Amino acid sequence: MVLLHIIVNGRGYDLQVGADPHQVDPAHTLAYTLRETLGLTGTKIGCNHGGCGACTVLMDGVPVLSCLTLTVECDGREIVTIEGLSPPEGNDLDPLQRAFMDHGAFQCGFCTPGIILTAKHLLDRNPSPDAETVEEALSGNHCRCISHYQVVQAVLAAAGTEADRDED
Amino acid sequence: MEPFQMIGKDVPRNDARAKATGTAAYADDLKLPGMLHGRILRSPLAHARILHIDTSRAEALTGVRCVITGQDIPQVKYGNWRLFPDTQDEYALAVDKVRFIGDEVAAVAAVDKDTAQEALELIDVEYEELPGLFDVESAMAGDAVPIHDHCRNNTSVNRKIAYGDVEKGFAESDYVREDTFRVHAVSHAYLEPCSALAQLDLDGRITLWTSTQVPYIVQCLLASTLEMRENDVRVIKPYVGGGFGGKMELRTWEFCAAFMAKRTGRPVKFTLNREEEFLAGRRRHPMTIHSKVGFKKDGALVAKDLKITLDGGAYNAMGPTATFLCGNFGAMLYRYPNYAFYGRHVYTNKPPASAMRGFGAPQSLYASEIQMNMAAEALGIDPVDIRLKNAQKSGDKIPDVATISSCGFTESIQEVARMSDWKKKRASLGPGRGIGIGCYSFISGGVFNWFNTQYPFSAAEVRAFSDGTVHLLTMASDIGQGSDTALKQILAEELGLRMEDIRITSADTAMTPQADLGSWGSRVTLMAGNAVVDAARKIKERLFGALSARYNLNVIYEMECREGRVQPKGRPDRGMSFGEAVAMVQKASRGEPLVARGSYTPRDKGLVTPAFGFGAQVAEVEVDRQTGLVEVKKMWTAHDCGTVINPKGVEGQLAGSIQMGLGYALSEQFVMEEGRTLNTNFLDYKMPTALDMPPGEVVHVETYEPEGPMGAKECGEGLASPTAPAISDAVYHATGYRCKDLPITPEKILEGMNAGGKKKS
Numbered sequence: 001m002v003l004l005h006i007i008v009n010g011r012g013y014d015l016q017v018g019a020d021p022h023q024v025d026p027a028h029t030l031a032y033t034l035r036e037t038l039g040l041t042g043t044k045i046g047c048n049h050g051g052c053g054a055c056t057v058l059m060d061g062v063p064v065l066s067c068l069t070l071t072v073e074c075d076g077r078e079i080v081t082i083e084g085l086s087p088p089e090g091n092d093l094d095p096l097q098r099a100f101m102d103h104g105a106f107q108c109g110f111c112t113p114g115i116i117l118t119a120k121h122l123l124d125r126n127p128s129p130d131a132e133t134v135e136e137a138l139s140g141n142h143c144r145c146i147s148h149y150q151v152v153q154a155v156l157a158a159a160g161t162e163a164d165r166d167e168d
Numbered sequence: 169m170e171p172f173q174m175i176g177k178d179v180p181r182n183d184a185r186a187k188a189t190g191t192a193a194y195a196d197d198l199k200l201p202g203m204l205h206g207r208i209l210r211s212p213l214a215h216a217r218i219l220h221i222d223t224s225r226a227e228a229l230t231g232v233r234c235v236i237t238g239q240d241i242p243q244v245k246y247g248n249w250r251l252f253p254d255t256q257d258e259y260a261l262a263v264d265k266v267r268f269i270g271d272e273v274a275a276v277a278a279v280d281k282d283t284a285q286e287a288l289e290l291i292d293v294e295y296e297e298l299p300g301l302f303d304v305e306s307a308m309a310g311d312a313v314p315i316h317d318h319c320r321n322n323t324s325v326n327r328k329i330a331y332g333d334v335e336k337g338f339a340e341s342d343y344v345r346e347d348t349f350r351v352h353a354v355s356h357a358y359l360e361p362c363s364a365l366a367q368l369d370l371d372g373r374i375t376l377w378t379s380t381q382v383p384y385i386v387q388c389l390l391a392s393t394l395e396m397r398e399n400d401v402r403v404i405k406p407y408v409g410g411g412f413g414g415k416m417e418l419r420t421w422e423f424c425a426a427f428m429a430k431r432t433g434r435p436v437k438f439t440l441n442r443e444e445e446f447l448a449g450r451r452r453h454p455m456t457i458h459s460k461v462g463f464k465k466d467g468a469l470v471a472k473d474l475k476i477t478l479d480g481g482a483y484n485a486m487g488p489t490a491t492f493l494c495g496n497f498g499a500m501l502y503r504y505p506n507y508a509f510y511g512r513h514v515y516t517n518k519p520p521a522s523a524m525r526g527f528g529a530p531q532s533l534y535a536s537e538i539q540m541n542m543a544a545e546a547l548g549i550d551p552v553d554i555r556l557k558n559a560q561k562s563g564d565k566i567p568d569v570a571t572i573s574s575c576g577f578t579e580s581i582q583e584v585a586r587m588s589d590w591k592k593k594r595a596s597l598g599p600g601r602g603i604g605i606g607c608y609s610f611i612s613g614g615v616f617n618w619f620n621t622q623y624p625f626s627a628a629e630v631r632a633f634s635d636g637t638v639h640l641l642t643m644a645s646d647i648g649q650g651s652d653t654a655l656k657q658i659l660a661e662e663l664g665l666r667m668e669d670i671r672i673t674s675a676d677t678a679m680t681p682q683a684d685l686g687s688w689g690s691r692v693t694l695m696a697g698n699a700v701v702d703a704a705r706k707i708k709e710r711l712f713g714a715l716s717a718r719y720n721l722n723v724i725y726e727m728e729c730r731e732g733r734v735q736p737k738g739r740p741d742r743g744m745s746f747g748e749a750v751a752m753v754q755k756a757s758r759g760e761p762l763v764a765r766g767s768y769t770p771r772d773k774g775l776v777t778p779a780f781g782f783g784a785q786v787a788e789v790e791v792d793r794q795t796g797l798v799e800v801k802k803m804w805t806a807h808d809c810g811t812v813i814n815p816k817g818v819e820g821q822l823a824g825s826i827q828m829g830l831g832y833a834l835s836e837q838f839v840m841e842e843g844r845t846l847n848t849n850f851l852d853y854k855m856p857t858a859l860d861m862p863p864g865e866v867v868h869v870e871t872y873e874p875e876g877p878m879g880a881k882e883c884g885e886g887l888a889s890p891t892a893p894a895i896s897d898a899v900y901h902a903t904g905y906r907c908k909d910l911p912i913t914p915e916k917i918l919e920g921m922n923a924g925g926k927k928k929s
Contacts, residue, residue: 041190041193042190051851104178104816109407110358112190141858145820146821146823149823151858
């Protein structure tokens with residue numbers, strides 16, 4: 001019996017590899033496992049071919065397209081999804097989530113989890129990015145509703161560098 | 169007018185926390201015990217007769233629970249234009265014929281998606297291929313094979329609008345020009361692929377959760393195609409990941425999920441993949457637009473003769489509406505004393521076009537706006553000045569079609585010219601740089617009852633409670649645009665409550681009041697907003713009556729609901745809390761809950777809409793003259809949406825429309841070969857990204873629309889129109905290349921420049 005050990009949002013899972021319904025098929029993507037096996041439907045599938053960024057999650061702190069990542073590749077890895085971004089206790093939200101809410105940085109919201117996780121990684125690396133850096137970082141995340149204006153504002157606000165946007 | 173308490177405030181959206189934390193559940197996020205997964209078999213041929221379908225191998229596959237074809241289902245045609253049954257031309261699954269690559273032929277429900285997919289490959293379909301018709305010219309040719317047997321020249325709809333005398337007008341004109349424009353198909357490209365989940369209850373009724381803009385329309389058409397009663401079908405709209413017009417009809421997977429749930433007794437879910445969305449999904453109508461306009465020397469418009477042919481694809485979908493609206497918008501923005509429009513909707517063997525943000529306006533106004541600039545240049549008049557000279561104003565009429573009520577068009581043009589420093593830049597931008605203008609008008613919901621509903625167009629129910637809260641129920645559909653929040657704001661304003669005092673239940677056809685025609689044509693704020701105001705005022709009358717009795721008030725007192733209290737105006741000492749007033753009404757009616765219904769149906773508002781939004785946009789571009797690449801440097805927008813209800817919501821609509829307009833102008837297109845869509849993924853379908861979005865400046869030209877709730881009207885959909893002509897005009901200004909066939913690609917620019925486009929140096 002092959003076992004995968006994956007940490008998702010701080011909790012360890014031992015998943016069996018196999019073809020039975022409760023097992024991880026070698027063909028399963030991480031997006032599928034998160035959504036269908038673990039019930040974490042905050043991760044969205046917009047295209048399933050790595051084109052839209054909606055399925056972005058963090059793997060060991062780095063954004064990956066979970067629709068192009070096989071679950072069997074994730075053994076020993078630590079995954080963070082949108083559900084795991086805010087601390088489990090209390091009502092605290094990540095500053096990014098708070099900023100997205102305050103700035104109305106979404107409309108339909110389908111792309112939002114992927115965008116927030118991509119932005120999380122950006123701010124982890126670069127705590128005070130300028131607007132162009134934010135745009136560059138988010139250029140792999142499609143948004144059809146508001147297309148990033150308020151999104152960029154929200155990321156800058158979360159970083160405490162909101163004024164940067166006005167300079168361009 | 170007194171200042172608003174809630175309107176115009178940036179209150180947080182109703183769905184903010186759910187969407188920021190990933191807890192918002194969209195259709196594909198829903199699961200039910202024993203749920204089966206559906207997949208659809210699609211036609212590989214553009215035009216063919218179905219001779220035989222053998223499903224036996226698929227049915228024998230372990231895990232397959234149900235396989236259906238067009239022969240297994242009630243053969244009921246459907247389509248949104250229920251008022252004219254002849255236009256209803258679709259079966260949920262093909263009967264006898266397929267008409268485009270991707271047309272739905274059969275469906276499988278199995279224990280998991282992979283099994284369903286495998287089963288599709290075991291269905292054997294024998295076709296007899298027919299000649300494919302891929303453009304409107306060959307489809308309309310005398311010897312063309314009819315795509316639908318009832319439609320001999322493949323022209324399914326034609327519409328006319330005419331007033332004045334265009335021939336006389338052209339005779340009186342000093343300058344007449346004729347141009348042909350071609351505009352292309354683009355995708356809605358909503359991020360959430362369509363998904364539907366159906367469940368059968370113990371009494372044999374159906375509940376359908378579906379990613380839709382129109383739960384009521386889906387309910388009615390699903391009932392008719394299943395041969396059930398309307399009330400036996402309940403449609404619930406969960407969170408929806410955008411629609412833009414692409415989710416406003418009953419679709420095959422919704423039918424199949426429900427039909428197969430009935431057959432198997434188990435819940436059935438269908439979720440499309442992105443390739444299906446691009447291969448077979450609805451799209452914006454390609455149009456061929458022939459326009460002849462006449463002017464006086466001073467730039468005054470005299471006449472316009474507009475002929476538009478819409479490439480409808482294989483079915484009508486929302487084509488009949490687009491056919492009329494592109495003619496209506498041809499007469500908008502400017503005063504055309506004489507006007508004639510003839511529109512034809514033509515079937516071809518391509519995926520059906522349908523409603524898409526702007527609904528005929530982006531196409532029609534692209535032609536209008538570019539032609540206006542060409543005429544301005546020939547007449548030696550600045551593009552801004554020729555617009556100001558001809559701009560429509562409040563009170564103007566399109567005879568027998570529409571009357572313009574509030575209108576901030578002139579102010580929008582003036583504002584956008586001021587913001588962009590138009591005169592200076594138009595005269596002095598350097599080589600490869602250009603500035604251009606585009607304008608728009610758009611409807612605030614439709615007036616014409618093509619769905620033939622017997623209900624009000626929008627309805628609302630308000631239940632008031634003695635704890636000071638209310639519950640708003642409405643069938644209006646928030647598909648991301650934020651209508652739940654806007655409607656709550658309108659109700660909070662009217663009842664003097666806070667957002668957190670209002671619970672909302674929306675878009676559930678069994679629980680919310682009949683009816684609401686859905687989220688399309690920018691109708692929700694005005695129509696559902698008016699229904700909310702109507703219900704709220706009925707609640708207020710009851711509260712005011714109770715207060716009046718309690719304090720024995722003189723009947724001449726005006727009363728108000730304000731900051732959680734009900735009181736005579738100017739006499740807060742004679743007031744009581746909202747909850748106390750509700751309790752008093754209930755006591756007076758022996759416990760009866762305080763509930764009121766409101767509704768709105770536009771009446772005596774012509775054929776189009778109760779109110780038009782207006783606006784203007786200026787784009788500044790830089791064109792690399794070696795590569796032909798266009799960079800949009802900045803967009804300035806001034807628009808009139810009446811009263812702004814939620815500023816962040818309005819800005820979001822605006823930003824999204826710029827993104828779509830940018831894509832429509834420069835990068836998005838379906839690459840088609842013999843009816844097959846070749847670019848069926850997000851890597852090959854080029855949508856603008858965060859890096860492509862130009863900085864922008866916006867001015868809200870506030871007017872007060874008397875027909876709208878608190879003066880509000882259309883916002884954000886009309887703005888899908890001006891971006892492409894503004895960019896196109898700026899590209900012309902920069903390079904001398906005038907684009908009459910969208911999109912504006914680098915190849916076309918380079919070719920246009922080489923062909924003698926004037927080069928600015």
